[in-house]
Amino acid sequence: INSTPVCPSIDDFRNQVYSTSYSLITVFGLVGNGFALVVLIKTYRQSSPFHVYMLNLAVSDLLCVMTLPLRVLYYVNKGQWNHGDFLCRISSYTLYVNLYCSIYFMAAMSITRFLAIVFPVQNLRLVTETRARLVCVGIWVFICLSSSPFLMAGEHFDSITNKTKCFEPPNQAQGLKKLVVLNYLSLVTGFVLPFLVILLCYAGIVRTLLSRTHAARRQRGAGLRAIRMIVIVLLTFLISFMPYHIQRTVHLNFLSRTDTTCSEKVAMQKSVVVTLSLAAANSCFDPMLYFFSGEGFRNRLSSLRKSTTGSNQLRTTRLKPVAALESGENHQAS
Known part of the structure; x- marks a missing residue:
């Protein structure tokens, strides 16, 4: 990365951290999101707008996690890419699509919770499953199209190391200028x-919850679920998304400078490795969001468990009350 030969290489550090972190994210991401997706699909008859967003978020995470083993192989092979130009482009692309789809689905979930708690009457009319599906289609199309520049960077041969590279920033000034513009847009x-938008929604939710003096028990339950969601989403932003975006912006500006020292370059390169690993880890936080942000998911889980252990007669009688509770919660706490 724009470094002079005298600067020590961080390749060993990079290869170890990336191969370890991506392996862990693959395991936890596949198990957590795969399990959530099975529960959400099996209980689809209890659908709600919040359910639609959770389903799309789980699909986005799984698509990303499935490309991470290619990154693991790349770093285990000490920065040698052996899987062709197409897979190099797709692996880069899916990481960014997942990153920004996650952010937008979280924003959509936050708006849905905001409307349910702050405008409960209008929420009955405004928030529907059909509208939630349309929002999801819009998010997928917008993110997939706006992330398309990441498909432009494929594999390239590095004559210095005699290796085929992928996931590396360009050394040319022209390529760097394009990256800086892309960075500010994204x-x-x-x-x-x-x-x-998320912060404004949460400010509105907290303000409404604090102003309630004699709230009904059910409303208090909806408030608790909203608070749990606020905590998980804000933690995900503070741990995964914020450090990555701040560091990426600082790093790209740093690359265009000519007065940098070796120690600064090494520190900057190491911070890239750490923050990108944290950004990819957002796939592991999302299952927490499904489980803790709504009573609905746990009800789905218990109804699914009952339906698999009970007889056909028990299954039909036990799913009905849960479906009714879910639809009620959708209007109250979605």
């Missing part, structure tokens, strides 16, 4: 704007 549209 920073504003992919991170800052949805994060502001």
